[in-house]
Structure formats: structure tokens, C-alpha cells
Amino acid sequence: MTLRAIITGASSGIGLALAQELDRRGWELALLARRTELLTEAVATLKRATAVTCDVTNAVAVADAVRRAETELGGPFDLAVANAGIGYPTHASKFNAEAAGEIFRVNVIGMINLFSAVVPSMIERRSGRFAGIASLAGHRGLPTASAYSSSKAAMQTFLEASRIELAPYGVGVTIVNPGFIVTAMTAKNRFRMPFLMKVDRAARVIADGLERGKRVIEFPRPMSIATRLMRHLPDALYDAIMVKRT
Template sequence: MKLKNKVILITGASSGIGEAVARKFADKGALLALTARRKDVIDKIARQLEVKTRAGSYKCDVTNIEDVRNVYRQIKIDFGKVDIAFLNSGVSFRSGVKEFSSEKAKQTFDTNVLGLINFVEVLLPDFMNDRHGVIVGVSSLADSRGFPKSGFYCASKAAASIFLESLRIELKPYNIKVITIRPGFVKTPMTDKNEFFMPFLMEPEKAAEIIVRGIEKEKRIIQFPFAISIAVRILKIIPDSLFEYLASREPIPKK
């Protein structure tokens, strides 16, 4: 897939994977519509990227469907269309049973699942009518099992992965591609909060390189790093009792 002159909408573009991917897309000559809640941050990023390509910035709360509709409407006015939607907004809270909070669960699912669904809702009519478009959803290798103190996050990413899989099957007759991104640990403001050792922690620029290359190759699922993807595949098939024993051990503190 050639990315030059493609109009790419990116949610969560203010930091981490979203920002790094935006910069890689700009190198490829794509036209960028950047969205995030922090308008001042994406304004700055857009100005930097306009040296290489056209970039617009839009304040958007993905959990608010009216906000999503209004932003998508404005992007179509400004760019004429969207070719690729890179749906990346996400949050995570380390929350064990002693700090259990349904409010944190709601925030997690509203952003990681409904934020994805909200943008799909506004994109689908145009994509299906044109029989053209690519939906890229960022999930996680954490979608494989319920890791301690990450239940909300793991469950939300499992929901996102299953939703994207269902969508991929349904949209195939319409020539719409659905790509699932399943990263391991990537150094972002979200993972900076983790107090445990994160094996194979990857810089966002390296992750973005893998993601963009996978999109160009039109891979259905882009997962990395290889070692972690193999490890979670094994964790998924081992007996539940063995997983529970391994997962209950104290994590190695981050040095």
C-alpha cells in the first residue's frame, strides 16, 4: 500500500505511538489529520510536520460521540476524505482489588473500546459507500490473558481485538481493510507509570517503524516484539492453574 498523499486520521496523536506514527507517515508523504484532547500539543506537532507534508490538528474526546462526529465532519471539509483511520487513543490504570474503582473501569472502556467504536461508526458509511478505506485499531498483546492489577486494561484490549476481528470479516466484501496492532511494552507516558520491569521495552520510534511497514504490507495483524508475542501465545494455551500460579508471583521491580 502506497501512503503518499493518503489522508490519514490519527487519534491520540499527542504522544507515544500516535505521535511517532504521525512522524513516520509524514516521512512517507501522507496527509495528516491529528486528533487528541490536548490541542496545544497537537498544534505544535502539526506545525513541525508541515515542513514535510500537510497536517491539521483537531481537539477531540473520543469518548464523546458528538465530538467525534463534529471532528470527522471538519476533517472531511478540510481534506475531502479519509483514506486510513489510525485509531490509537488509549488509557491504562494499574488497579488492584485494594484500589478497585468502577470509575477507572469506565474510563478505560470508554476510551479503549467505545473510543474506537465511535470513530468506526462515523467512518463506516463513507468507507462502505466508496468501497475503500483502511481501519487500523491499536490493541495490545495484553489482550491474551487477565494479568493481575491490569484487569480493566486487559479486558478492554481483548474487547478491542475481538471487535476488530469481527469487523475485518464483515467489511471484506466492501474492500475495506481492518488491521489490528498488538504491541508489547512501548515507552510512552502510559507505560512510564508501570512500577514493574518491562521486558523488551521498545522506543516509540521503533514501534512506529514496525507499524508503518506492516500497514504498507497490508498485514491483518501487526504484533511485536517477536519474543513477547510468542510468550503470550504460550501463556494463552497453558492450563489456567499454571497461568494463575505464574501470574500471582510478585513482579520484578523496575530498576
């Protein structure tokens, strides 16, 4: 039986690499993002895939995109991956509410819009998996990334709560927390990115974890350990370490 997945933010980076990896593993795919030409190019290289142009911040558009993709591929999704995301620095001393709000609209509301469009059918069928690409940045408040790291923390806790609620219905939920991955998002970073990982490798790790039904997929391992240790540092010590890096 062929499995079907929908991935948001599949026009570039992690979303595109994950689509390519799942394609190699025999999945049928729906690729969703705003840049139609990139989606069309990507779909042309995949065995069985469809492209749907859509802005994840628009709930009606996401629901419509899911229905159109289901019709195109011939059935509902076994896997939905909320990957679409944006990130840029935000500064508390020169705060821009519009810029910070946009990070939440894409990363958090975008995920919720996909969740609302696919999960009822998974519950009905008593099967399926919903995954969100959060980040290791969600484990603690990172200075100059208040909006980004809090949006990823919101994703993590939303997914964790949903995982517990959906388990009795046979629907799995996976939190994906990558460290630094080579994509357009990190290309603009001017600081040293420890354990920077290539995107095709990240896609393999994510696909392996999803196919195994893991609750949490977190990598690279040294970054995962470091951020989890940071999470348990006393607040005063965390502040003292981070203030030197800001």
C-alpha cells in the same frame, strides 16, 4: 495520489510517532486528541496535516471532528487509526468502578466512535482501512490490569469480527498489538518491562504493517511469542505463574 489518515491520541506517544512516520512516507494527516497545544506543535512539524481537538468518548464530537478534518484536508480518509488510550492499575480487592469504566470509555467506546464516523464512507467507496492499537495485554487477563487488559481484548475481538464483515466491501481492518513501548503511559511503570521498544521504531513497524495491509501487527516478536504461549497455558498453570508476580 496522496493518501489521507486520521489518528486519535496523536498528541503524544505512539500516535504522534505514527503521524510523524506516515508524514515521512507522504501521507496527509489529521491528528486528534484533547491537548490542543501539543497537537498544534506537532502539526507545525508535519508537511500536510491538521489538528482537531476532541475527546474520543464523545460520539457526536468525534463525528464532527472527522467531518471538519475531511473538509480541511479535502477528502475522506483512506486510513483511520484508533490509538487514543489510557491505562492504569485496577485492583479487584479495592475496586473503583469509575476508574475501570473510564478505561473502557476511552479505549473501547473511543474506538467504536471513530469506527462509526469513518467506516460508512469507506464502505461506500469500497476502500480504506480501519486499525486499532490494542495490546499484547489483551491476550490474557493480567492481574492488577483487569480493566486495561479486558479493554484491549474487547478491541481485538471487535476488530476481528469487523475484519471478516468488512472484507467483502473492500475495507481492511488491522489489529495492532504492541508490547512495552517507551511513552508517557509506560514511564510510570515501576516493574521491569521486557523487550521495551523505542516509540519511533514501533511507529515504523506499525506503518510498514498498515501499508502492507496486514490483518495483525504484533511486536516485539519475542513478547508476541511469549504472550501467545501464555494464552494456551492451562488455566491452573497460568494462575500459578501469575500469582507469584502479583
